[in-house]
Amino acid sequence: MQSGFIDRSQETSGSYPLDKMVGSRRGFRQEIDFTKEGRVPPSAVEVEQEVLGCILLQGEAIERVIQVLGEDAEMVFYDFRHRIVFKAMLRLYMRREAIDLVTLSDELKRNEELEKVGGNYYIAEISNKVATAANVEYYAIIIKEKYLYRRLISVATQVSKLSYDQSVDVFDLVEQASQEVFRISQAGIKKKASDIKSLLKEATRMIESLRARKTSVTxxxxxxxxxxxxxxxxxxxxxxxxxxxxxxxxxxxxxxxxxxxxxxxxxxxxxxxxxxxxxxxxxxxxxxxxxxxxxxxxxxxxxxxxxxxxxxxxxxxxxxxxxxxxxxxxxxxxxxxxxxxxxxxxxxxxxxxxxxxxxxxxKEGGKSNREQxxxxxxxxxxxxxxxxxxxxxxxxxxxxxxxxxxxxxxxxxxxxxxxxxxxxxxxxxxxxxxxxxxxxxxxxxxxxxxxxxxxxxxxxxxxxxxxxxxxxxxxxxxxxxxxxxxxxxxxxxxxxxxxxxxxxxxxxxxxxxxxxxxxxxxxxxxx
Missing domain, CATH: 3.40.50.300 (P-loop containing nucleotide triphosphate hydrolases)
Incomplete structure (x- = not known):
């Protein structure tokens, strides 16, 4: 088990996953079911469908989605069915195969996952959600934001519970919480690539500014x-x-x-x-x-x-x-x-x-050597x-x-x-x-x-x-x-x-x- 707070989800048939956090420092390993907290974690299930629908409509759209969602992109999806579907899409993409209704259905069936997501009927329902893939990045940003909210809630809830345990070293807890928040900040929306035209304009302004200086020390x-x-x-x-x-x-x-x-x-x-x-x-x-x-x-x-x-x-x-x-x-x-x-x-x-x-x-999960x-x-x-x-x-x-x-x-x-x-x-x-x-x-x-x-x-x-x-x-x-x-x-x-x-x-x-x-x-x- 990784050290620190670990965001996990559990697949449950016909329902959304249970967000869990596990505190493993100093033997604290209680699991928290946030569905018992009285509130539903932030999510945008319909927008998740639109993201998947855009990919079914235009397979190349998955590249733009990956760029926004970053590492472990499938974990961004709140509905467990959408995680399964997106992982299947990723497998097709990695094999450089087309992503459409036929290939996706076949990939899910091959992995005995088609019935888990609601069968061909649900896949067809997703594909009919959008008419164009032009807004796929905007949709991806929305579900990424919801995912980050859920992670923050998970960390805050676990910190709150562990803070009541007087045997927990407070400085360890603060450090652990800081590390988790840092990881969340690092998982934020990634910077997009800049076009050369705008960069050249900025470079020209910088060169003119340096040229106007009276010293070579810039x-x-x-x-x-x-x-x-x-x-x-x-x-x-x-x-x-x-x-x-x-x-x-x-x-x-x-x-x-x-x-x-x-x-x-x-x-x-x-x-x-x-x-x-x-x-x-x-x-x-x-x-x-x-x-x-x-x-x-x-x-x-x-x-x-x-x-x-x-x-x-x-x-x-x-x-x-x-x-x-x-x-x-x-x-x-x-x-x-x-x-x-x-x-x-x-x-x-x-x-x-x-x-x-x-x-x-x-401190990352698992062992790391000094060089790392x-x-x-x-x-x-x-x-x-x-x-x-x-x-x-x-x-x-x-x-x-x-x-x-x-x-x-x-x-x-x-x-x-x-x-x-x-x-x-x-x-x-x-x-x-x-x-x-x-x-x-x-x-x-x-x-x-x-x-x-x-x-x-x-x-x-x-x-x-x-x-x-x-x-x-x-x-x-x-x-x-x-x-x-x-x-x-x-x-x-x-x-x-x-x-x-x-x-x-x-x-x-x-x-x-x-x-x-x-x-x-x-x-x-x-x-």
Whole structure:
């Protein structure tokens, strides 16, 4: 039996099916007969006859019906007789045989189902319901809507009954109900294909708009000119994967992108932090913005100059629209719901997820392996990017094969942990690599690898691949272009008097007692 709530129907001779829901979590398996609830579930039996009549009139109409009804199309029909008839039509269609009164009657008779549906008399009655198949899609939409209403009633009724059982874990019940409602929403009326004429008009308007811009960055800018030259910014509807091994600077890089988008381009950003607490994330952002050593902040050895920088930059950062959600092990359903709400309320323009493999998948019926779960999460994030028309940046862990290779240690697409579907779904895949962590002291051109992170674009669906080098200022959790390495000039941008304060800080910090248990590696800091 599948986990969760299962919509079932039972065929009863001469009557409509009994809608049943079975709750299988924690041993709750009671069946509910909704005909005893005092009301008849929503249905449109005559419209179902018209749908079947259209198909009998014009066999090709079944293709339009399937497009509207989607998967398990026969379950959309409320009358069990109509389910049997439609399944017989599907069998004929799959065999590429004609669908008419003669072939349908023969197919039902072959499967000993003709008498169940009322014989040839009822089949003839259905065929006389319509004079044209022109409105078959409209009829199909009506019965699909009734079907979705029935599913909602089934879920709501079962949730109501289980809610009275005090032994049921309320959070399990909420999650289960959310998953069922999500499945219903996914089963909604499918989007129709667009004609090329209307698409070309829209494409022309977009091209004219891009041509009028004074910059080549058409998406959300990253803040790194070389990267933006390759990507033209993070584009709406794109899923961007940033993958690396642990302690490479993934989170710091993602926060840098979020900070630049919100502060410099005034783009509202939503950050889902599944690994770190929201206060830790905010602290890291503030340290990066204020050029303050995150390790010193953690140990409490903060000088007056550091505090001046923090206070000065906090005002600027606090005006940015950055929303952080640190729900641990958030489900892909909850993540999508929160993103949709923030899109509506705050018009967010970018989403950052740290990180993909920590998201909880929707529990499907039967057993699923980790690769299937990651594939589901990956598809859902891509679908969310398209639905909200914004870039979704998702961090991902790489497997250990990077460290086991000899020679070139730069990550490859095959290194993505647990699922090749991430590579398939992503529009852009970026890898972060720190050669110095593997004992490599120099790049092939002879330049030093110290504090340098390579950003390797391994895939870009609509652009070139390539790589750039960035300076990683670990103590601040900050990335800079190689031509804008941290100097006193950078510090002057933080506060007017920061250059003098920094000199005083060095003297003041030297007089502070060492903190016990101080971490030597800034990457190990919890913020």
């Amino acid at each position: 998406g959300v800018a990253s803040g790194f000119s070389e990267l933006d030259n390759l990507t033209a910014g993070f584009q709406p509807s794109d899923m961007i994967i940033i993958a690396a091994r642990p302690s490479t600077g993934k989170t710091a890089f993602a926060l840098s992108l979020a900070r630049h988008a919100a502060v410099e381009t005034k783009t509202p950003v939503l950050v889902f932090s599944l690994e770190m607490a929201e206060i830790q994330l905010a602290t890291r952002m503030l340290c990066a913005e204020a050029f303050v050593d995150a390790q010193q902040v953690r140990t409490g050895r903060i000088s007056s100059g550091d505090m001046t920088n923090i206070v000065s930059r906090m005002d600027r950062l606090s005006q940015a629209e950055i929303y952080i959600d640190d729900t641990p092990a958030i489900s892909i359903i909850e993540l999508g719901a929160k993103a949709r709400r923030l899109k509506q309320e705050k018009n967010i323009g970018m989403i950052v997820v740290d990180y993909l493999q920590l998201i909880s998948p929707v 779960e990651i594939a589901q999460i990956s598809r859902s994030l891509k679908a969310l990017a398209k639905e909200l028309s914004l870039p979704v940046i998702a961090l991902a862990q790489l497997n250990r094969s990077v460290e086991q290779r000899s020679g070139d240690r730069r990550p490859q697409l095959s290194d993505l942990r647990e699922s090749g579907s991430i590579e398939q779904d992503a529009d852009v895949v970026m890898f972060l690599s720190r050669p110095e962590t593997y004992g490599i002291q120099n790049f092939p051109d002879g330049s030093s690898t110290k504090d340098v992170v390579e950003v390797v674009i391994g895939k870009q669906r609509n652009g070139p691949i390539g790589d750039i080098k960035l300076k990683f200022l670990k103590q601040y959790g900050r990335f800079e272009t190689m031509t804008t390495v941290y100097t006193s000039a950078n510090l002057e941008q933080a506060t007017d008097d920061s250059k003098m304060l920094r000199a005083a800080d060095d003297i003041e910090r030297a007089s502070l007692p060492p903190a016990s248990g101080m971490m030597l590696n800034p990457d190990d800091a919890p913020f």
